[in-house]
Amino acid sequence: MRTYIEFALKKFQNKMAYRLEFFMGIVNTVITIVVYLCIYKALYGGATEIDGITFQMVATNFVISLGLSDAFKYNEMFLQDKIHDGTITNEFLKPVNFVFRMLSENIGEGLFKIIFNFIPALLFTLLYASLCPPKSILNLFIMLVSMMLGYLILWLISFIVQTWSFWLFSVWGIITIKNVFVNILSGSLLPMWFMPATLRKIISFTPFESIYFTPVRIYLGELCGADILSGMAVQLIWICILALVAGAFWKNGVKKLVVQGG
Amino acid sequence: MQMIEVNGIKKYYKVAKRDKGITSSVKHLFHRNYQVKKAVDDISFSIKKGEIVGFIGPNGAGKSTTIKMLSGILYPDEGKLQINGYIPYKQRKQYVKNIGVVFGQKSQLHWDLPLIESFELMKYIYKIPQNLYEENLEKFTKLLDMENFINQPVRQLSLGQRMRGDIVAALLHSPEIVFFDEPTIGLDVVAKEKIREFIKYMNETEQTTIIFTTHDMQDIEKVCDRLIIIDEGKKIYDGTIDGIKNKYANSKTIEILLENGEKEVKTFDINKTPMNEVMEGLFSKYHIKDISICEPEIDEIIRDIYEGRVALKTTDGKVGEI
Numbered sequence: 001m002r003t004y005i006e007f008a009l010k011k012f013q014n015k016m017a018y019r020l021e022f023f024m025g026i027v028n029t030v031i032t033i034v035v036y037l038c039i040y041k042a043l044y045g046g047a048t049e050i051d052g053i054t055f056q057m058v059a060t061n062f063v064i065s066l067g068l069s070d071a072f073k074y075n076e077m078f079l080q081d082k083i084h085d086g087t088i089t090n091e092f093l094k095p096v097n098f099v100f101r102m103l104s105e106n107i108g109e110g111l112f113k114i115i116f117n118f119i120p121a122l123l124f125t126l127l128y129a130s131l132c133p134p135k136s137i138l139n140l141f142i143m144l145v146s147m148m149l150g151y152l153i154l155w156l157i158s159f160i161v162q163t164w165s166f167w168l169f170s171v172w173g174i175i176t177i178k179n180v181f182v183n184i185l186s187g188s189l190l191p192m193w194f195m196p197a198t199l200r201k202i203i204s205f206t207p208f209e210s211i212y213f214t215p216v217r218i219y220l221g222e223l224c225g226a227d228i229l230s231g232m233a234v235q236l237i238w239i240c241i242l243a244l245v246a247g248a249f250w251k252n253g254v255k256k257l258v259v260q261g262g
Numbered sequence: 263m264q265m266i267e268v269n270g271i272k273k274y275y276k277v278a279k280r281d282k283g284i285t286s287s288v289k290h291l292f293h294r295n296y297q298v299k300k301a302v303d304d305i306s307f308s309i310k311k312g313e314i315v316g317f318i319g320p321n322g323a324g325k326s327t328t329i330k331m332l333s334g335i336l337y338p339d340e341g342k343l344q345i346n347g348y349i350p351y352k353q354r355k356q357y358v359k360n361i362g363v364v365f366g367q368k369s370q371l372h373w374d375l376p377l378i379e380s381f382e383l384m385k386y387i388y389k390i391p392q393n394l395y396e397e398n399l400e401k402f403t404k405l406l407d408m409e410n411f412i413n414q415p416v417r418q419l420s421l422g423q424r425m426r427g428d429i430v431a432a433l434l435h436s437p438e439i440v441f442f443d444e445p446t447i448g449l450d451v452v453a454k455e456k457i458r459e460f461i462k463y464m465n466e467t468e469q470t471t472i473i474f475t476t477h478d479m480q481d482i483e484k485v486c487d488r489l490i491i492i493d494e495g496k497k498i499y500d501g502t503i504d505g506i507k508n509k510y511a512n513s514k515t516i517e518i519l520l521e522n523g524e525k526e527v528k529t530f531d532i533n534k535t536p537m538n539e540v541m542e543g544l545f546s547k548y549h550i551k552d553i554s555i556c557e558p559e560i561d562e563i564i565r566d567i568y569e570g571r572v573a574l575k576t577t578d579g580k581v582g583e584i
Contacts, residue, residue, distance in 0.1 A: 006386040010372065010379065017374045017415070090370045092335045094387050095359045258337050258351065 007101050008108030015112040022116055029070045029121035036062050036189075037129050053193045057220060060132040063125055064219065065188035065212035070121075071113035072151060074106045076158055076175050080165035088257070099159070099250060106155060135221025142228060143219040149235040150211045156242035157182065157207065163246065166253030186211040207238040265439065265471045266309040266332070271341030273302040273327050273495075301327040303495035304341070309473070311438075314465045316486035317475040320568045324495040325475045329443050332473065333363050346438060359388065362432035366444035369428055371416045377427045378412050381434060388435035395434060402430045405460055422453035429457065433464065440464070442474035446481055458484050479561045491567065498567070506563060518544065519552040 016022070037059055044055050079102070082088040091098040125131075134140040161178050165171045183189050185208035192200060192213045203209050214231045217223045223231050279297040280290050302324045309315055319325050330336040331343060334350030334357050343350060348357040371380040385395045403409055406426045411419060416427065425445065433440065442461065446454045462485055464470045476482060482489060483503060491499035499506060518526045526548070530540055544550065 003386040003389070006383060010375065010383055013379070014372065014374045085368070087368050087370070089330070089335045090363075090365070090368060092354065093333055093358050093361070093363045095355050096387050258335060 003096055004100055004104040007104040008111070011105040011108030012112045015109055015116075025070070025113065025117040026120045026124075029067055029117055030124045032070065033062055033066050033121065033125050034128055036066060037125075051193065053191070054132075056130060056132045057193075058191055059125075059129045060220065061187070061191045061212075061216050063122060063131060064216050065186065067118050067121055067125075068114075068147070068212065069183070069186075069188050071118040072110050072154055073113075074109050076162060077172065078102070079162040080171050083165050083257075092254075092258075099246075102159070103155060107151075110151065132220055134219050135224075139218055139221055142232075143215045146215040146218050146232055146235065149232065149239060150215050152239050153207050153235065153242060154182065154211050156239065156246050160242065160246045160249055163249040163253050166249075166256050182208060182211070185209075187213045187216075207242060210235045210238050264308040265311040265313070265346060266307075266473075267342070267344045268308065268332070269306050269342040270304050271302060271306075271328075271331060271338040271343055272300070272304055273324075273331065273336065273339050275299045275301050300495045302331070302338075305492065305495070305497050306341075307490060307497065307500055309471060311471055312465065312469040313488060314461070314472040314486050315474070315488045315490060316482040317473060317490050317492065318477070318479075318482060318564065319492035323492045325492055326443060328492065329363075329441050329473070329475060333361060333441055334358060359435075360438045362435070362437035362440040364429050364432045364440070364442045364445050366425065366442075366447040369416070369424060370431060371424065371427050373417050374415060376413045376415055377408075377419070380416065380427070380431055384431050384434045390435050394436065398434050398436065399430075402433065402460075405463060406430065406456060422449050425449060425453065425457065429460065436468065437470070439471045439473070442472065442476075444476055445474065446476060446478055454478070454481070461485055479559075479564055483560055491564075493568065503560065507557065507560065513558060515556045515558070516540070516544070517554045517556065518548060518550055521549040521551045 040055065040058050040062075044050060044058075048054060079088075082091070088098075091101070134143065157178065158175075161171060161174055164174065168174075185203050185206060187195075187209070192203070192209065195203070210231075214223070214235060218228055218231065275298070276296045277299050278290070279295045280286060305324075305328060317325050317328070327336065331338050332345065332350065334354045337351045345357065346360055350357050371377065372383070381399060384390070385392075390398075403412060406429070408423070408426055408430070411423050416424060419427065429442075429445065445461075446457055449457070458481060461472060461474070465472050474481070474485070487502065489499065489501065489503055489506065490497060513529055513531050516528045516530070518528070520526065528540075528544070532540075544553075
């Protein structure tokens with residue numbers, strides 16, 4: 001465990017080496033959020049609420065889902081590059097689990113971005129728009145836990161697509177398509193509340209709803225009591241399913257590598 | 263007991279074969295013809311603890327494939343492999359704790375971080391006790407002259423500095439076996455010498471078993487006790503360097519300086535004409551002022567072997583052992 005924490009810390013430190021990237025990251029997040037807020041402000045046209053959804057709720061949804069989706073970004077071509085240049089073999093020569101190492105490093109990077117990118121961006125956004133406070137302190141804490149589960153779902157989806165680089169020459173295109181799906185279906189571009197009922201029904205059978213929307217609803221208090229538990233149970237179920245799928249792809253990919261030599 | 267025991271390992275690759283031209287390219291989309299390439303074809307050897315063995319062979323001979331199988335990242339198709347009591351490809355995680363691998367062409371250092379940070383990470387990866395870590399780090403940095411760049415980010419280092427960093431990173435956990443895959447590739451004479459001395463030192467003081475591949479025969483001559491030559495997936499020589507010289511360097515070159523200042527160069531085969539006869543012949547024919555006999559360089563012998571001018575296989579098909 002200590003080893004993996006150390007991986008995360010090293011990545012955290014690594015990120016600090018690039019100052020310009022760090023400042024531009026804040027600017028990028030602030031601009032994205034503010035642009036979306038402007039669009040929705042225009043759509044609301046002075047109305048305080050549409051279908052019972054206040055502008056404040058929309059703003060909160062955007063800050064959490066868009067802001068975090070920026071913070072949760074990392075180099076998704078990592079595995080492909082490692083396979084192409086052959087350095088993946090270096091990883092198999094160490095007594096550590098490479099998948100957990102990737103996860104820890106991505107978490108390290110995510111933490112860095114939350115602290116140095118998301119939080120400053122959040123403060124800037126507060127100058128422009130007011131956000132809903134959490135329903136209660138307890139809701140805030142539960143939301144943080146739910147957010148971590150959401151991160152795992154996001155990570156596993158990305159990892160599964162990344163493992164395809166064992167078979168495909170380039171996964172860049174597939175990753176781009178995957179990201180479009182994630183952005184739209186997770187409600188970070190169009191808040192889930194405004195989606196057509198049938199689409200929302202379909203999404204509820206996919207893991208995408210569990211990424212940002214479940215934590216957002218817990219934060220706002222839309223989910224309470226037993227609904228919180230069932231929401232998080234769904235998150236856990238998706239983590240299990242995706243982990244099994246990811247494990248299968250990974251195992252077969254590695255087998256291909258060690259049997260055929262990549 | 264043998265440290266490394268390799269018995270008849272084979273590794274065949276399937277390579278898609280493609281003919282020239284558009285029609286065959288289209289055909290290739292739907293149906294592929296495969297050709298089997300024998301990367302490693304029935305290689306056996308054993309290595310004792312504390313030995314230092316050089317692996318050479320022309321490009322594509324199967325050296326790297328062999329090293330990959332030895333280090334556990336490639337399954338052999340056939341044959342047995344046991345190293346340090348483990349079967350590398352089956353018990354990979356246990357096995358790799360006690361080995362170190364240095365690939366001359368693939369760095370394992372963190373590009374953005376100072377060298378020392380990569381070393382720190384090794385401490386956690388291999389769970390190296392703090393005192394051993396400090397002791398090794400101090401010793402290695404001194405031996406490899408690394409004090410003045412250990413705090414620089416790896417991306418700012420020269421190739422020679424980076425290589426030294428990679429070597430230290432692979433040895434910090436005091437592995438019992440170390441594989442070097444072309445550790446001196448692209449380095450200048452001074453850096454090469456440093457690395458050779460270091461490898462030799464590690465072998466002598468720590469009894470580390472070392473296997474290394476190279477194309478630089480100087481590496482072999484200065485560092486290795488034993489030499490294994492691989493060509494086209496087969497082992498064609500296994501023995502000492504002097505052995506190969508004695509057996510295959512049959513031709514000697516004699517340079518004679520005559521009294522009138524002229525120079526003569528003669529090459530002859532000592533198996534065909536004994537030295538006595540040669541000398542007698544020379545003395546009776548010339549007035550000699552000075553004479554020097556040149557041994558053929560190991561480089562030349564190896565070149566002859568690669569190019570097939572010297573057959574290492576004896577007539578009964580056995581590998582030449584000395």
